Amino acid sequence: MPLEVKPRFVVLYGSQKGQAQSIAEGIAEEAEEHGLVADLCCLNQNDKYNLEKERAPVVFVVSTTGDGEPPDNALQFVKRIKKRTLSPDHYKHLLYALLALGDTNYANFCNCGKTIERRLRELGAKQFYPTGYADDGVGLELVIDPWLKGLWNSIKDTLSKMASDRTVQLKEDSAKEIPESSLPDVQLNLLSIADKQISPKTQACSEGVPQVSLAASLTSSLPPLSESSLNVPSLPPPYLDVALQEADAVEQAVERLSKETCNEVPISKAVQLSKGDSVKTALLLELDISAFPSMTYHPGDSFDVFCPNVAEEVDHLLHRLGLQDQKNHRVQISLKHNTKKRGAQVPPHIPENVSLLFLLTWCLEIRSVPKKAFLRALVEHTSDSAQKRRLQELCSKQGAADYNLYVRDPSLSVSELLTAFPSCSPSLSLLIELLPKLQPRPYSAASSHLRHPEKLRFVFNVVEFPACSGRPTGRRGLCTGWLFDLVNPGLVFPEKAELALPKIHVSLRPSCSFRPPSDPSLPFIMIGPGTGVAPFIGFLQQREEEKKENPEAKFGETWLFFGCRYRNKDYLFREELENFVSSGTLNHLKVCFSREDRKDEEEPPSAAQPRYVQHNLLLCCRQVTDILLRQDGYIYVCGDAKNMAKDVNETLVEMIKTELQVDQLEAMKTLAGLREQKRYLQDIWA
Ligand code: FAD
Ligand code: NAP
Numbered sequence: 117m118p119l120e121v122k123p124r125f126v127v128l129y130g131s132q133k134g135q136a137q138s139i140a141e142g143i144a145e146e147a148e149e150h151g152l153v154a155d156l157c158c159l160n161q162n163d164k165y166n167l168e169k170e171r172a173p174v175v176f177v178v179s180t181t182g183d184g185e186p187p188d189n190a191l192q193f194v195k196r197i198k199k200r201t202l203s204p205d206h207y208k209h210l211l212y213a214l215l216a217l218g219d220t221n222y223a224n225f226c227n228c229g230k231t232i233e234r235r236l237r238e239l240g241a242k243q244f245y246p247t248g249y250a251d252d253g254v255g256l257e258l259v260i261d262p263w264l265k266g267l268w269n270s271i272k273d274t275l276s277k278m279a280s281d282r283t284v285q286l287k288e289d290s291a292k293e294i295p296e297s298s299l300p301d302v303q304l305n306l307l308s309i310a311d312k313q314i315s316p317k318t319q320a321c322s323e324g325v326p327q328v329s330l331a332a333s334l335t336s337s338l339p340p341l342s343e344s345s346l347n348v349p350s351l352p353p354p355y356l357d358v359a360l361q362e363a364d365a366v367e368q369a370v371e372r373l374s375k376e377t378c379n380e381v382p383i384s385k386a387v388q389l390s391k392g393d394s395v396k397t398a399l400l401l402e403l404d405i406s407a408f409p410s411m412t413y414h415p416g417d418s419f420d421v422f423c424p425n426v427a428e429e430v431d432h433l434l435h436r437l438g439l440q441d442q443k444n445h446r447v448q449i450s451l452k453h454n455t456k457k458r459g460a461q462v463p464p465h466i467p468e469n470v471s472l473l474f475l476l477t478w479c480l481e482i483r484s485v486p487k488k489a490f491l492r493a494l495v496e497h498t499s500d501s502a503q504k505r506r507l508q509e510l511c512s513k514q515g516a517a518d519y520n521l522y523v524r525d526p527s528l529s530v531s532e533l534l535t536a537f538p539s540c541s542p543s544l545s546l547l548i549e550l551l552p553k554l555q556p557r558p559y560s561a562a563s564s565h566l567r568h569p570e571k572l573r574f575v576f577n578v579v580e581f582p583a584c585s586g587r588p589t590g591r592r593g594l595c596t597g598w599l600f601d602l603v604n605p606g607l608v609f610p611e612k613a614e615l616a617l618p619k620i621h622v623s624l625r626p627s628c629s630f631r632p633p634s635d636p637s638l639p640f641i642m643i644g645p646g647t648g649v650a651p652f653i654g655f656l657q658q659r660e661e662e663k664k665e666n667p668e669a670k671f672g673e674t675w676l677f678f679g680c681r682y683r684n685k686d687y688l689f690r691e692e693l694e695n696f697v698s699s700g701t702l703n704h705l706k707v708c709f710s711r712e713d714r715k716d717e718e719e720p721p722s723a724a725q726p727r728y729v730q731h732n733l734l735l736c737c738r739q740v741t742d743i744l745l746r747q748d749g750y751i752y753v754c755g756d757a758k759n760m761a762k763d764v765n766e767t768l769v770e771m772i773k774t775e776l777q778v779d780q781l782e783a784m785k786t787l788a789g790l791r792e793q794k795r796y797l798q799d800i801w802a
Contacts, residue, residue, distance in 0.1 A: 122153040123275045126170060130159040130178040130190025130228065136217050139260065140177040143267070150268050152275075159193040167210060173244055173274045174210060175267070178232060179217040184224025186231070194228065197235045200681075200711040208240035211274055215263055219252040220517060226250075245270035246331030251517065258340045266331065334522040334536050334586035336502075337509050346512035349492045355455035356462065358545040360445035360472060378422055378556075378623035379408045381572075386603035386617060389575060394685040396577040398647060399600065400562065403622065406570035411622075413561050413572060415654035416630035416799070420556035422621040423595040425483065429531045430476045436534050437544055443473040449548060465553035472544075480551040483529040483594050488519065490530070490550045497546065500539035507537065526584040536586045557595035558625060560754065560799065562650035564657035572622075575650050575688065630799045633750050636662060639672035639743045640750040643764055645679035645729050646688070648755020651799060652676055653689055655752075660701040672749065675704040675740070677729040681711040704739075706732040729760070730767035741775040745786070750795045757800035768796075 125147070129140035140156060147154040157164045159178070167174065181187050186194045214236075216229020226249045233247055248263035250256040332338045385402035405411040413419070434440040447470060449462050466479050476482065486494075491511035498504045509515035510523060522528065530551065534540055563573035578600045579593025592600065602618050632655045633640055642652040656674070663671060676693065680686040687707070696702035708726040726732045733740055743749035751768075753761050765787070772783040790796035 122151060123172075123272075123279070124153045124155065125172045125271055125275070126165060126174045127154050127156045128159050128165065128174060128176050129156075130176075130187045130193065132179050132181040132187035132189075135256070136177045136179040136187070136215075139215065139217075139264075140175075143175060143177070143264070146268075150272065152271065158189050160189040160191075162193065162196075167207065171209060171278075173271055173278075174212045175271075176212060176214040176229075176232060177217070178214070178229045180219075180224065180226055180228040184227030186228040190228060190232075194231060194235075197232065197239065202239055204238065204240055206239040207236055210236065210241035211244045211278075212236055212241050213243065213245035213247070213267060213270065215248045215250065215260065217250050217252065217256060220254070225517075244274040246333070248331075249517070249521070254340075259338065262338050332518060332522075334528070334533075335506055337506060337515070337518060341509055341515055341518060342505075344514045346508050346514055348495075348508050348512045349488055351496065352489050352493055352550065353456040354545065354549065355452050355457040355460040356545045356549050357450050357452055358543075358548060359448045360439070360442045360544075361448055363446040363471075378420070378621045379405075379411060380619045380621050381405055381408060381411070382619045383603060383617040384571065389688045390577075390686045392685050395681055396580070396646075396686065397600070398575060398577050398686060398688055399603070400573060400575045401599065401603065402563075402568075403572045403574075403620070404570060405572050411572065411624055413565055413624055415561065415564055415632055415658045416628060416651050417624065417654075418558045418560045418628070418651075418799070419572070419574075419622050419624045420558050421595055421599070422478075422556045422623075423598045424477045425480075425554065425594070426598070427477070429482060429529075430473065432531060433476055433482060433534070433547075434472070436541060437547075438541070439472060439544065444471050446470070447472050447475050447544075463548060463553070466548065475548075479554055480547065481554045482531055482547075482551060484552050485524055485527050486530050486533055487550070491519075491523075491533075493546055493550060494533075494537070494540050494542055497542045498537060498540040500537075503537045503539050507540070522585055526587065527581060528584070528586050532587050556623070558801075560650040560654075562653045564654045564661060566661035567657040573653075575647050575653075577647050628799070629794055630752065630754075630797050632658065633672070635672075637670040637672050638749055639674070639747055640752065641675040641677070641740055641743060642752045642754075643677045643729050643733070644752075644754040645677075645760055646686070646755055648753075648760070648800075649676075649678050649688055649693075651754050652752070653692065656693075656696045656701050660696065660699060663701060672747075673703045673743070674701065675706070675736075675743075676702055677706045677732050679708045679710060679729040679732075681709065683709050683712065704736075706736065708732050728763065730764050733764065733767050734771065737771045737774060741771050744790060744795070745772070745775065748795070750797065751790070752797050752799070754799045755801070757798075757802040761798055761800040 127140045127144050129136045131137035131140070137158070144154040144156040155165065155172075178190055179187050185191075214229055214233050216226035216233070218224075218226035218229070229247065229249065233243075237243075245267055248259045250259040250263070332341075336342075381403045383401055384404040385400075387400045387402075388397065389400050390396060390398040411419075431440070434443050447466075449466060451460055451462060466475060470479070488511040491507050495504055495507045495511070498507055510519050523533070530547075534542075559574040559576060561572055562575045563571060565572075576596050576599070578596045580590060581587070581592070582590045591597070599620075602620070630651065636659075642655065644650070644652050656676075659671065659674065662669075678687075678693070680688065687709075693702065693705055697705050706729075708728060708731060710727045726735060740751075744751055753764055755761065768787055769780065769783045772778070772786050773780060776783065776786065778786070787796060
């Protein structure tokens with residue numbers, strides 16, 4: 117008689133005040149009633165579990181403390197899984213579910229849970245049950261109770277699927293003459309669980325991982341939201357009348373754009389700068405501006421690229437509007453006589469005499485993230501009652517967290533939203549009223565006009581949006597994705613010949629103060645990780661040319677702090693930068709690689725173990741502060757505003773504190789003084 121082995125799963129918790137721990141303990145206790153056995157561990161007991169080898173489903177219950185920090189007993193675990201050296205398939209074998217506890221009254225709601233989940237996914241783990249985000253601000257139980265209720269079926273389904281997969285494997289193996297006695301007894305037990313009726317609420321998703329409809333998603337909600345009465349914003353008053361007229365004489369994109377204040381310039385070269393399996397794809401494009409004297413630019417200048425919406429998305433929208441047959445009709449827009457909207461006007465970004473196709477392709481940001489007022493307006497155009505209710509929730513006060521989670525944070529586009537809500541059929545006038553202008557995208561010149569009089573170069577990373585609820589597959593950024601597709605077949609890898617490349621519409625942006633010092637004898641420091649290095653290539657090319665023209669002149673010291681992930685993948689402009697050093701144009705090149713070169717991953721990055729540009733700055737604290745505080749030098753920062761520029765700013769404050777032996781406030785004032793004197797300049801973008 118075979119021994120009955122109960123199917124097993126693992127419960128791991130990270131808990132500051134004991135709440136997560138008691139929930140985890142409750143799960144472990146209840147396991148028995150479900151014919152299962154749970155191994156329960158605290159995340160810091162890493163000698164008791166081994167996720168690297170774990171084949172059973174793992175349930176995490178984690179709280180968040182302070183300003184989004186992990187609880188003390190989860191700190192080491194979070195640090196370990198954040199190691200950049202872990203490969204993307206490190207947890208490929210792992211199936212997990214996660215319950216995150218947090219409080220929306222504090223910043224970084226459920227940050228620890230979100231961090232763990234993000235890393236698990238990045239490392240290849242698969243979710244077998246949707247994550248619950250419980251909010252102490254409104255009552256943890258509102259999410260925890262339904263989450264726990266749905267958990268059991270998911271665990272059982274997952275275990276039975278694993279068992280049947282194993283059975284198939286074993287059958288295959290036994291066909292290869294493995295003795296019958298080696299079949300594990302556990303198989304029988306699991307099959308009996310598989311025979312149990314599966315809740316109708318449980319469905320299979322495409323990857324074979326069970327999903328529970330109890331879980332919230334873009335299109336469905338959980339109690340209490342799904343049962344709550346809602347405070348929704350007031351309906352934006354309609355203010356436009358839109359008519360479509362058959363017409364022969366409507367202008368199409370190219371003619372129209374050429375009439376605006378932009379130039380249609382040919383791309384003369386396209387080179388992929390990143391190599392191999394780089395995290396991001398970096399491209400350098402060179403524009404031939406020889407025919408446009410008005411495009412003369414200076415180092416530090418940026419220019420706008422006008423990009424169209426994606427043709428398939430425009431087409432999809434035309435279908436949804438039921439207007440595909442009228443796409444070449446002229447759009448006539450006028451104000452409603454009786455509109456209650458204050459200051460109503462025909463949107464100035466929509467030119468007269470344009471076709472519907474042009475309007476949707478070049479004028480409206482159809483990728484914009486729908487605002488709550490827009491969702492509110494869509495409710496009126498939605499026929500299915502469940503979809504209507506969900507749209508109401510998403511724009512309501514009560515649904516604010518869901519709005520952030522499913523719409524704002526993943527940058528869900530209007531097109532994606534309409535796909536997820538098929539019974540929603542907005543009118544064209546509503547889209548024109550509520551969609552913002554399609555903005556051109558600015559890029560920094562990565563060349564000097566002195567070095568390349570007829571050329572303008574720029575560099576960018578192709579933005580990637582991962583798949584999410586409401587976006588079944590990932591997509592690229594609008595402009596960077598478009599540019600990538602435009603040049604892709606003609607991309608020059610060093611060994612490939614150039615192909616004919618297309619033209620794009622660009623215009624120079626008004627001149628800025630982000631310029632090298634007007635007195636070339638003054639020293640300056642440049643900080644530009646990633647594509648943030650772009651303007652500094654222009655600065656250095658310019659300096660090199662000036663030095664050639666004026667070899668006797670006195671030139672101040674130049675410093676560049678650059679950072680990327682890997683020396684051999686995304687060290688942009690490596691050769692050119694090293695040549696600047698050889699020629700004496702660049703006196704100090706400080707490069708750090710954020711995902712290699714670190715001696716001890718457990719230690720936080722610091723000056724001793726630089727990961728980012730600011731750590732190298734700290735290493736050069738004395739020289740940098742001397743340039744800024746005693747030599748009238750300049751400091752320039754370019755690139756990511758959200759994290760890098762903030763961290764660099766904080767580091768500069770710290771450095772001034774140390775160097776001048778002053779307190780925080782005094783150091784901040786000193787830095788603000790540099791900013792006022794335009795000796796601390798930023799060109800940053802979030
Ligand atoms: P979009 O479709 O507009 O998407 C980008 C937006 O989505 C951003 O708001 C971003 O926060 C958000 N986002 C990005 N990834 C995700 C994600 N995974 N999930 C959710 N949201 C996400 N860029 C360069 O590469 N090189 C330059 O030289 C350069 N110079 C600039 C100079 C200036 C003065 C300014 C203001 C910006 C500059 N930029 C530069 C930024 C550039 O203009 C574009 O914003 C960038 O290339 C992305 O454009 P996109 O249309 O491809 O992306
Ligand atoms: P990136 O490739 O994402 O990152 C470059 C390096 O910066 C990586 O090594 C990254 O390390 C590191 N990094 C991450 N967080 C950091 C932090 N807090 N402090 C310091 N370094 C940090 O960068 P990117 O995509 O080229 O550029 C970022 C942004 O700048 C983009 O949004 C781009 O559009 C914008 N940009 C603006 C301008 C401008 O305003 N003029 C010009 C160029 C680019 P890890 O990934 O390992 O953490």
